[in-house]
Each structure stands twice: as structure tokens, then as C-alpha cells.
Amino acid sequence: AQSVAQPEDQVNVAEGNPLTVKCTYSVSGNPYLFWYVQYPNRGLQFLLKYITGDNLVKGSYGFEAEFNKSQTSFHLKKPSALVSDSALYFCAVRREYSSASKIIFGSGTRLSIRP
Amino acid sequence: AAGVIQSPRHLIKEKRETATLKCYPIPRHDTVYWYQQGPGQDPQFLISFYEKMQSDKGSIPDRFSAQQFSDYHSELNMSSLELGDSALYFCASSLDSGDRRNTIYFGEGSWLTVV
Numbered sequence: 001a002q003s004v005a006q007p008e009d010q011v012n013v014a015e016g017n018p019l020t021v022k023c024t025y026s027v028s029g030n031p032y033l034f035w036y037v038q039y040p041n042r043g044l045q046f047l048l049k050y051i052t053g054d055n056l057v058k059g060s061y062g063f064e065a066e067f068n069k070s071q072t073s074f075h076l077k078k079p080s081a082l083v084s085d086s087a088l089y090f091c092a093v094r095r096e097y098s099s100a101s102k103i104i105f106g107s108g109t110r111l112s113i114r115p
Numbered sequence: 116a117a118g119v120i121q122s123p124r125h126l127i128k129e130k131r132e133t134a135t136l137k138c139y140p141i142p143r144h145d146t147v148y149w150y151q152q153g154p155g156q157d158p159q160f161l162i163s164f165y166e167k168m169q170s171d172k173g174s175i176p177d178r179f180s181a182q183q184f185s186d187y188h189s190e191l192n193m194s195s196l197e198l199g200d201s202a203l204y205f206c207a208s209s210l211d212s213g214d215r216r217n218t219i220y221f222g223e224g225s226w227l228t229v230v
Contacts, residue, residue: 043223102148102171103219105157
């Protein structure tokens with residue numbers, strides 16, 4: 001069975017500072033890892049994904065994530081936070097090589113950027 | 116670019132009534148997923164379809180049913196509605212033929228309120 005853990009319910013960062021949102025995963029085989037962002041009363045927007053290759057993945061809005069196989073982690077990062085980054089962030093995992101395999105979400109981390 | 120279209124966006128039903136949600140996947144996508152997100156919760160997988168056949172089933176109540184039609188759109192039918200069914204229902208789609216590493220894209224969701 002696959003699972004995702006986001007240990008922090010909330011992360012507070014000052015604007016302009018770097019941010020990190022943590023995620024660890026558990027899956028048999030190689031995982032497909034994703035980050036989605038959800039703004040209030042909106043859908044889930046795709047940010048980035050790791051499939052294979054470079055451990056550092058770059059995505060939308062200046063976000064990036066680092067895949068660490070030994071630590072089974074996929075932390076989301078941004079060098080300089082913006083107030084507009086304030087939202088709910090979900091880490092998700094999808095099992096490799098399984099057609100129509102569902103995506104499993106973590107519990108979400110609320111990111112709050114203060115001016 | 117075309118996105119996943121869901122209708123209706125908002126729906127209010129009384130207990131024991133029936134509701135139908137519709138989903139139009141991104142053109143050429145062959146896989147559809149349904150998720151339920153309760154207040155303050157992470158999205159929970161309900162059911163998925165690949166090439167019009169049910170692919171996987173999650174925590175979908177027996178009162179709910181879904182199908183994918185020949186034009187790849189999908190409908191989620193919910194009967195004997197309960198107050199606890201009030202949630203944001205997401206549809207998502209992906210292209211899984213050939214390359215199974217494609218991203219799952221989500222719609223804006225359909226808000227169901229049961230009163």
C-alpha cells in the first residue's frame with residue numbers, strides 16, 4: 001500500500017525567506033511523486049512531479065522539490081516566499097507502472113506567508 | 116489549454132435525495148478519477164475508470180455509483196444523500212495509454228451541500 005505523510009499541519013514563513021514543506025512517502029517499487037496546491041474554495045493545481053532522473057525537480061511559480069530515495073522524502077522548496085504562495089499544499093504519490101493507478105494524498109500543509 | 120470541466124459547480128440537495136455530478140476530462144485523456152474532500156480533509160479517492168471500464172475502487176459508499184461514457188465523460192450518481200455527503204467532489208483525468216507516468220489533472224470541483 002502506498003502512503004504519504006506531511007508532518008506539519010502549518011508552516012509560517014516571512015515574505016522573502018526560503019520555505020520548505022516536508023513530505024515523506026511509502027510505496028512498493030519506484031514512486032511517482034507530486035505536489036499540488038489548493039487555494040481557498042478552488043481545485044487542486046499541479047505544481048510539479050518526480051518520475052525519474054534529476055533529484056531536484058523544478059515546477060510552477062518558482063517551486064522546486066528534492067527527491068531523496070534513502071530518506072523517502074520529497075520536500076517542496078522555494079528560495080524566496082511570496083504572500084501569494086499562502087495556500088494549502090498536498091504531497092501525493094502514485095504507484096509506478098500501474099495503469100489508472102490512483103493518486104494518494106498526504107494530509108496537507110497550510111503555508112502562511114506573512115508580509 | 117483545456118482543463119477538466121465539472122458541473123454543476125454548486126449543488127444543494129435535501130437528505131434522501133439524489134444528485135448527479137458530471138465530469139468532462141481533458142481531451143484525449145482516457146482515465147477519469149473521482150475524489151471526495153470533506154471540510155478540512157485531504158481528498159479521498161472514490162473510483163476511477165480507464166477506457167470506460169472501472170479501474171479501481173476506493174472508499175465509495177454503496178449508495179454512490181459512477182460510469183464513464185463512450186465520449187469519456189463521467190458521471191457520479193449519489194442516492195439517499197446524507198448530511199455527511201456534503202463535500203467538495205473532484206474529478207481528475209490523465210492520459211495513461213502508453214506512457215503511464217502522466218500527470219493527473221484536477222477540475223475545480225463540485226460543491227455538494229446536503230441539508
